[in-house]
Amino acid sequence: MESVKTAPVDNQGRSAAASSKKRGAGIRAWLVIDSSGRPKLEEFEKHRIMRRTGLPARDLRILDPLLSYPSRILARERAIVVNLEHIKAIITAAEVLLLNSKDPLVAPFVRDLQSRISSMCCSSPSPEGTESAGATLDLIDKHTLCSVRTVVEPTLTSPPRARNSGRLQVPYKTCGDLTSMILPFEFRVLEVCLESLCRCLESETSTLEQEAYPVLDELTCKISTLNLERVRQIKSRLVAISGRVQKVRDELEHLLDDDTHMAEMYLTNKAIHQEVDETSNDDLENDGHSLDNERDQDPNSTNDEMRNINESSSVTKLQIEELEMLLEAYFVQIDGTLNKLSVLREYVDDTEDYINIMLDDKQNQLLHMGVLINIATLLITMAVVVTGIFGMNIKISLFKTGTKEFLQTTVGTLGGTLVLYFIAMGWGRKKLLLG
Incomplete structure (x- = not known):
């Protein structure tokens, strides 16, 4: 019997909490500043704001902080809707309603607005x-x-x-x-x-x-x-x-x-x-x-x-x-x-x-250096080819000569390599291929 009695109580509690959450879902805190500069924080639901300002629901969606809308200033029959960055307000002929008044970026604006309205009212x-x-x-x-x-x-x-x-x-x-x-x-x-x-x-x-x-x-x-x-x-x-x-x-x-x-x-x-x-x-x-x-x-x-x-x-x-x-x-x-x-x-x-x-420019310098190295590598490779020919196991009359002929051959090979290198460099500069 106790379980039968407690079940409806829990259901009623859950339904009450759900209805309370449903009622509070559409209620938001608005900072209302009248024409004399007096602020007042009030909670309104969407339909009450619509009746108070005469705005349609689509205009209120523009002011929703959770939605991203571009900056807009809309003129309606009884109000002006202002959505400028952090400033989201509804302006009427006698009051202004701010939605995100607790935002730190809006606090200086609220103080400036109150002082401006109060000074105009006092003057x-x-x-x-x-x-x-x-x-x-x-x-x-x-x-x-x-x-x-x-x-x-x-x-x-x-x-x-x-x-x-x-x-x-x-x-x-x-x-x-x-x-x-x-x-x-x-x-x-x-x-x-x-x-x-x-x-x-x-x-x-x-x-x-x-x-x-x-x-x-x-x-x-x-x-x-x-x-x-x-x-x-x-x-x-x-x-x-x-x-x-x-x-x-x-x-x-x-x-x-x-x-x-x-x-x-x-x-x-x-x-x-x-x-x-x-x-x-x-x-x-x-x-x-x-x-x-x-x-x-x-x-x-x-x-x-x-x-x-x-x-x-x-x-x-x-x-x-x-x-x-x-x-x-x-x-x-x-x-x-x-x-x-x-x-x-x-x-x-x-x-x-x-x-x-x-x-x-750095890339061009690297390419220039790469060209020079490639030319030098090519000519050295030619010298290596000559050396490889002399290193082959064949009978050549040049092998029977002395040190003098060996030095002449070596120096001639290296000198020819350098001459070909400078000839390649001069031809490249003449053709404007090298700087």
Whole structure:
């Protein structure tokens, strides 16, 4: 009876452990940093992240540390997916979520991100600037601005009162020391990501340069197995770093070439547009019949609406140019790092060419020595043949002579061998066969 009772208990324990393991398999720790710079470590499962950020499952797979994906920056409806080397983050209009926050390479990035967001929050004109995306843009004193543009694109079906009530002023600093637009939260985070990535790649490139040039110079002075092995390792690291930098450069170039993709990265503006559209729709339902009457009374209303659309499109283009300047700054920095690696690669190739030339010269010297030895061997062999003839057991009248004739024969044989050797050398130099 005891065995019958204990079996279900064990089965229940194993099933509970299996279900617990199954539940914990899809849960990961995310470091959430809000718009005020406060970090918070939370555990989310994949479906909760998808609901929170509006991302599909394929975008979350890009951020998986266990999978190898190239560097990508993806703009979605409510978030920006950043997969740049060790930085794997999801950026929204109000917070940033980091997946591998415990990685030692990510720790400096997290500290830099917190300090940057906190400093921007403290330098804002009002503490209420972080409550909403729309409120952030209304905090700037409009008397200090040189020009004010509208962000919301008015539609032709919107009545004038609805457009005026839904208009949201976005300040642009365009004169004096006010020369730039206030960057939204997502672009400040993206800037920190690119800055950290560029700094990391630049540091690795500088370290590789400091190690590579002395080793290459030493190899040119002394060709040894140890120096060749060190150069081989440096070249492998050079190829790996060059590939990583090239992928980041290609991704930034792809973003700069796609205006639509850059426009999708304005998450704060899209949130403001959504709020304004909801307000405008409410006003349209209340004042839908007044549009036709006002158009009949004011024939210039259509022209005013078209002018407002042109102004808003020019503002949108200006905003894309702001993002272009941000991306181009780091594109130039990445391109500079790639140029350093290209110069180092050329130096490695030049060193290899020099080593090959040295080895070819050594090989030519060995071949030259081999030719000389072969010629000498041939002529000595001829002398041996003469000696062998005289050593044969035959009757020759020369054998009955004295020492004088023997010395003459020996010296004549050796002298003839040397004469033939010098004749062969002269003929080889004349035909440019020997150096």
